[in-house]
Amino acid sequence: xxxxxxxxxxxxxxxxxxxxxxxxxxxxxxxxxxxxxxxxxxxxxxxxxxxxxxxxxxxxxxxxxxxxxxxxxxxxxxxxxxxxxxxxxxxxxxxxxxxxxxxxxxxxxxxxxxxxxxxxxxxxxxxxxxxxxxxxxxxxxxxxxxxxxxxxxxxxxxxxxxxxxxxxxxxxxxxxxxxxxxxxxxxxxxxxxxx
Numbered sequence: 646x647x648x649x650x651x652x653x654x655x656x657x658x659x660x661x662x663x664x665x666x667x668x669x670x671x672x673x674x675x676x677x678x679x680x681x682x683x684x685x686x687x688x689x690x691x692x693x694x695x696x697x698x699x700x701x702x703x704x705x706x707x708x709x710x711x712x713x714x715x716x717x718x719x720x721x722x723x724x725x726x727x728x729x730x731x732x733x734x735x736x737x738x739x740x741x742x743x744x745x746x747x748x749x750x751x752x753x754x755x756x757x758x759x760x761x762x763x764x765x766x767x768x769x770x771x772x773x774x775x776x777x778x779x780x781x782x783x784x785x786x787x788x789x790x791x792x793x794x795x796x797x798x799x800x801x802x803x804x805x806x807x808x809x810x811x812x813x814x815x816x817x818x819x820x821x822x823x824x825x826x827x828x829x830x831x832x833x834x835x836x837x838x839x840x
Contacts, residue, residue: 646778647786647833648823649687650796653698653706654679655817662736666727666761669701676702679818680709686838687820693785698722698792706818707790716790721774724792725754728761754794754810764798764810771798775830783826796821803830815839 654676658665672680687710695716697707700723707716731739731747740747743759750756755763781787796815801808803823815821816839824831 646781646783646825648778648825649690649692649786649788649820650799650823651683651706651710651788651790651820652793652796652815652817653700653702653790654683654709656702658733659817663733664727664731664736664739665702665724666732666756667700667723668732670733672702672705676817677705677709680706683818683820683838684710684712687788691786692788694781695788695790696722697790698724698795700724700792703790703792710790710818711788719774721770722789722791722795723770725756725764725767725794726761727756728759730759731756731761764794767794768798768801771795772802775799775802778825779828799823800832800835803832 654672656665656672656676657670658668660673695707695711695714697703697716697718699718699720703722704718746758750758757763778787793815794810797808797810797813800813815836819836819839821835821837822833824833
């Protein structure tokens, strides 16, 4: 199986450093352009399945990268839940308001104190998604459109190691390639086409 994992284009919360989490935020004009550029890079590749996070920024990216193609939505591919308390709010303002507890949450990627989830929660749901891919034949090529945090969780799953989010980056509208053969996952490339 070839798995192409695409990060959504720049979103409204990316551009002005607000918390996105599970908020339904749109792509910016730049994000739409990034997705169209990724379409140009992938347009000659045939995919057997296309799967998207159910969050708006991922779905908009999916529709621009794969125009006119059917896709399924999977909420397990969502970004980490930062909690409704923080969603859409400025990181700077929230840090002033919540201080050390929020600094700890940002450092550890554990938003349970803000009614969100931890990185471990996100890793578990992404791992469940990856486990389910085992039922798909190895000769299929699949595209997944989701979020940076989810992509890093997939990297941890494939490498069987705890990859820390602060040490890696998946750029907006970039794609990462994994391969599964005889039940073994491998990383093929990371952060291709980063814009």
